[in-house]
Amino acid sequence: MSKTYDFLVAGGSIAGLAFASEASKRGASVLVAEEHDEIGEPEKCDGLVSLRGLTKYGYPPGPEVIQNRISSAVIHSPSDRHFAVNASALDVVVLDRSAFDKQVAAAAVSNGAEVRTGCRVGPMSQRNDGVEARVGDLDVRARYLVDATGPASSPRRGILPAAKYELEGEWVREHVVEVYLDAAKYPGFFAWVIPFGRHRAKVGAAGYGVSPFRALDDFLRGKNCRVLRKVSAPIYVGGPSPRFVEPGRIFVGESAGQVKPTTAGGIMTSIAGAVIAAKWAARSVQDGDPALLAGYRKEWGAVFLKEMKTMLRLRGVFEKLSNKDLEAVFSAMGTPKLVLKLSQTDFDFHGSALLGALGMPGLLRVARVVASAEVRSLLMEG
Ligand SMILES: Cc1cc2nc3c(=O)[nH]c(=O)nc-3n(C[C@H](O)[C@H](O)[C@H](O)COP(=O)(O)OP(=O)(O)OC[C@H]3O[C@@H](n4cnc5c(N)ncnc54)[C@H](O)[C@@H]3O)c2cc1C
Structure with a gap:
C-alpha cells in the first residue's frame, strides 16, 4: 500500500512530534513514524527544563506532567567545596518525559497529524517531486523527510557515554539539583542529581572515555539507595550541525545538533527548532517555493546561534x-x-x-x- 503526505517525520519524540503538530496546524499533511511501540518509551531523559522556554514555543507541560519544581542548584568542586544558586525565579521543573511526549503527540493528532508507532522509517530515496521511504508495511511518498531521529543522526563529534539511575534515597534533597565536577572521574562532563519527588532522584554520570555505570556506582558508594531503573544513553554536546536542510530532508532537534553544548539539555532547544522548521517548511510547501526553507536556519540562528557558540567556547575551556x-x-x-x-x-x-x-x-x-x-x-x- 502507498500513501502520500507533505511531510514524513522519522522519529516520534519531542522534535518530531512538535514539528508534526505545528506543520499540521498550518494545514500540511503529516505522518510521524516512531520505531518504538509506545510514544515516550523507553524514557531516557531526565526532564529538567525551564517552563519559560516551553511556554514561549507553545508547549507548556500540563500539571500532571510536572514531577517537581526546582528551588536551587548546588555545584560541587572535586574537593567538595560547593556553592548554591537560588533557582526559584528561573521556573525550572522536572518533567515526566514519557508523559510529556504523549502530551505533544496528542496535540499533533488533534491538529490532524497521523502518528504511527512500532514502525521504523527505512532508507529514503529521492524522486523528482519529493522523497519515498518504506514505513513498516507502507510505501510513503512525501515532499520532505523530516529527520527527527535524535542521536542516531546527530553529528558524530561530541557524543559522550552517559548512564543514569532512577532511585530512592533519604539523602536526596527534594527541590535541589546537584552537579558534581571532577575532571578525573567525569572528563568533559559531570555527575548529577535531579530530584523528581520526595527522596527520589534521577542520578547520572557522563564523561569522555568513561564507563558511565562504573562512574555512577563509584559516585553512589556509601549513599544508601534503592535503584528503581537503569538507563544507558549517549548525550550530545557538539553544537548545532551545519546541515539543517538537505535535498529532500529537513533535520530537527538532536539530529540537527539543537542541544546545549554545556549541559546536553535539548528539550527546549529541540522543540524550538522543530516549531521554527515547521513554520518555514509548511510555508515552503504551500507556496511551492523551496527557497523559503532557508528561513528555518536563519530564524533559529538569530535566536540560538550566538548562545550555542558561547556555550561551545565555555565547553572548550571546561574540557581543558x-x-x-x-x-x-x-x-x-x-x-x-x-x-x-x-x-x-x-x-x-x-x-x-x-x-x-x-x-x-x-x-x-x-x-x-x-x-x-x-x-x-x-x-x-x-
Ligand atoms: C540520559 C539523558 C538525560 C537527559 N536529560 C535532559 C534534561 O534533563 N533536560 C533536557 O533538556 N535534555 C535532556 N536530555 C536531552 C534530551 O533528551 C534530548 O535532547 C531530546 O530528547 C532530543 O529530542 P529529539 O526528538 O531530537 O530526539 P530523541 O528524543 O532522541 O528522539 C528520537 C526518536 O527517533 C526514533 N527513531 C530513531 N530512528 C528512527 C527511525 N529510523 N524510524 C523511526 N523512529 C526512529 C527514536 O526511537 C526516538 O524515539 C537528556 C538526554 C539523555 C540521554
Missing part, C-alpha cells in the same frame, strides 16, 4: 581544566555577588548569563587560571 584548575576557578566564581547574579538569569541562555555575571573582572580571574585561546576569545567578547 584539571581538578586543580577547577578548584581555582571555583574560588574565582563562587562569590556571593556572582551567585546572586546567576539566580536572576535565564536558564536556557546560561552561557551568555554566566559571561554577563562574570563580567570582565571575573573573566580576568578565570583567565589567570586558564590561559587558553578559548578564554582569550571570551574576553574579547566580554
